[in-house]
Amino acid sequence: MSFSVDSEIGRLRQVILHRPGREMLRLTPQNKDSLLFDDVLWLERAQQEHDQLARTLTDRGVEVLYLGDLLAQTLEVAEARDFVLANTFNENTCGPRAAEALHGLMQGLPAAELAEILVAGATRRELQERVPVADSLVLSLLEDDDLLLAPLTNHLFTRDTSCWVYGGVSINSMTKQARRRETVNYQAIYRWHPFFADQEFPVWSEGLAAGPATVEGGDVEVIGNGAVLVGVSERTCPQGVERLASRLFTSGEVSQVIAVEMSRNRAQMHLDTVMTMVDVGTFVKYADLGMLPTVTLRPDGAGMSVTRHAPEDMHRVIAQALGLDDLKVLTTPQDSLAAAREQWDDGCNTLAVSPGVVVTYERNVATNDYLASNGIEVLPVPGSELGRGRGGPHCMSCPVLRDPVPAL
Numbered sequence: 478m479s480f481s482v483d484s485e486i487g488r489l490r491q492v493i494l495h496r497p498g499r500e501m502l503r504l505t506p507q508n509k510d511s512l513l514f515d516d517v518l519w520l521e522r523a524q525q526e527h528d529q530l531a532r533t534l535t536d537r538g539v540e541v542l543y544l545g546d547l548l549a550q551t552l553e554v555a556e557a558r559d560f561v562l563a564n565t566f567n568e569n570t571c572g573p574r575a576a577e578a579l580h581g582l583m584q585g586l587p588a589a590e591l592a593e594i595l596v597a598g599a600t601r602r603e604l605q606e607r608v609p610v611a612d613s614l615v616l617s618l619l620e621d622d623d624l625l626l627a628p629l630t631n632h633l634f635t636r637d638t639s640c641w642v643y644g645g646v647s648i649n650s651m652t653k654q655a656r657r658r659e660t661v662n663y664q665a666i667y668r669w670h671p672f673f674a675d676q677e678f679p680v681w682s683e684g685l686a687a688g689p690a691t692v693e694g695g696d697v698e699v700i701g702n703g704a705v706l707v708g709v710s711e712r713t714c715p716q717g718v719e720r721l722a723s724r725l726f727t728s729g730e731v732s733q734v735i736a737v738e739m740s741r742n743r744a745q746m747h748l749d750t751v752m753t754m755v756d757v758g759t760f761v762k763y764a765d766l767g768m769l770p771t772v773t774l775r776p777d778g779a780g781m782s783v784t785r786h787a788p789e790d791m792h793r794v795i796a797q798a799l800g801l802d803d804l805k806v807l808t809t810p811q812d813s814l815a816a817a818r819e820q821w822d823d824g825c826n827t828l829a830v831s832p833g834v835v836v837t838y839e840r841n842v843a844t845n846d847y848l849a850s851n852g853i854e855v856l857p858v859p860g861s862e863l864g865r866g867r868g869g870p871h872c873m874s875c876p877v878l879r880d881p882v883p884a885l
């Protein structure tokens with residue numbers, strides 16, 4: 478079988494999710510900001526909510542692959558384990574003394590236990606109980622409950638760290654320190670997990686190697702017809718977009734990339750926090766986003782052409798990329814206070830399971846009603862706990878396989 482995501486809305490067949498786990502128990506009022514959460518969360522309830530998201534998908538025939546399982550199975554492969562450990566426990570991250578001891582300890586753990594620690598992180602106490610290290614300056618300056626290995630609380634948002642674009646995957650270099658180690662885990666999974674290792678597919682970005690040319694998957698929307706929409710945002714920089722575009726153009730699979738120039742702020746950290754595709758030629762869009770400048774990149778000989786468009790042309794530019802005269806843009810009629818609240822709660826962050834059928838957070842009542850009144854089938858899921866990390870169904874899902882959208 479091969480993997481392919483050639484639209485945002487084709488029938489979803491396979492998706493990677495991450496069920497929140499013990500990493501969330503590390504969140505405190507003191508560290509939540511650096512871990513990119515707005516509050517601590519109640520893990521059991523978050524897991525119930527997440528299970529309901531997964532059930533909603535499986536009820537629609539979607540196969541759910543869990544990141545925790547993929548990582549554990551990957552770590553059974555010796556080369557994968559070496560790669561992950563070398564990029565997690567090394568002299569730059571732990572200092573030479575602790576790195577040596579921890580590397581040795583982790584090499585000996587069963588794969589499932591190691592996978593759990595890599596995501597949940599580890600405190601000085603937890604590590605010292607297993608392998609006492611007397612000569613580490615790094616460990617000696619930590620308190621017992623300080624985290625030497627940070628928890629990966631944002632693995633929950635599987636969309637961002639890797640994203641499938643037509644027949645290949647972009648393993649992304651992440652902007653925020655709290656998310657950089659997620660990339661290590663995905664690089665190992667895509668290279669060594671038998672599910673992926675046995676297949677041929679292009680890798681548009683090899684993760685860590687992209688360094689400061691950051692792209693996050695929440696900014697990448699595969700709108701179809703050989704086009705990709707990418708937000709230039711708080712998280713995705715122009716260098717990253719240009720690099721991704723040149724790889725996509727070389728493959729011949731993509732004929733244009735439209736970069737959307739966004740403001741840089743946390744509430745709108747990725748394009749999918751303000752705008753997602755819900756049906757053929759149809760987007761849901763945050764009321765106060767307005768019209769944004771866009772830049773169209775197209776292959777041009779060995780290079781690319783770069784065409785800037787005024788903000789008022791935003792919808793027309795996207796429509797033309799889809800071969801349409803205009804877009805249908807669904808913007809919930811509500812005052813800007815209500816609109817800002819629903820945007821904060823990921824009202825526009827929908828995950829399509831097929832054209833015109835989307836999973837959304839149930840709390841965004843006005844947006845959900847508006848979508849339904851425009852013929853979109855809404856599958857609401859709870860998100861009171863999950864939403865504390867500022868991501869909705871689109872952020873929490875990495876589609877690996879979608880059917881092509883049937884011709885109208």
Ligand SMILES: NC(=O)NCCC[C@H](N)C(=O)O
Pocket residue numbers: 512513514631634636637656694695696746747749750866867868869871872
């Ligand atoms: N695509 C998305 O918008 N993902 C949400 C990511 C939330 C996460 N707490 C972050 O700040 O990166």
